[in-house]
Amino acid sequence: DSGVTQTPKHLITATGQRVTLRCSPRSGDLSVYWYQQSLDQGLQFLIQYYNGEERAKGNILERFSAQQFPDLHSELNLSSLELGDSALYFCASSVGLAAGDTQYFGPGTRLTVL
């Protein structure tokens, strides 16, 4: 158990819908990262927050957005869902911003868009 929690575990929804994925980082970690794992794209970095502020952005679609709240939990919002958004979405956390800080991954949310 990494100490990172993600809810829900599974999500099945229809095209055009909007969903929210939630992540609670390990106690004491200020950085939260979101990654997407799909069969065709592999594991891709989406976005990072540090202590409530956006710090880095990867291949995140404009239909996707995220935020980190004062209690440090984070939410990833996916809207106007398409079939191709079906994937495993991982949240990870680390203590800070240093490149050597280990990222601890949550169990993921499996999103299926029908």
Added chain:
Amino acid sequence: SQQGEEDPQALSIQEGENATMNCSYKTSINNLQWYRQNSGRGLVHLILIRSNEREKHSGRLRVTLDTSKKSSSLLITASRAADTASYFCATAGSNAGNMLTFGGGTRLMVKP
């Protein structure tokens, strides 16, 4: 986009044998990390090697890094059936943010 390639994509060995996985990357890095993923589950951090290190050990794991060739290898010695998983290398650049760029992974199967 992915940083690089992992080789082989799949590896099947007998328990007790050694498993070697290779990873290549494209840009300069601050460090390289290896993660393990059991089928469809979360990633578990295995080991981190910094760009100024050449070799690192952790239990049955040995990682090497050759920055001149932009490549790394992960050796698992005396493999066990429980080592069956996918293994990913991930690089962290020097840019702010500590985001990881992952390779495509190697699926390892260890037969009892």
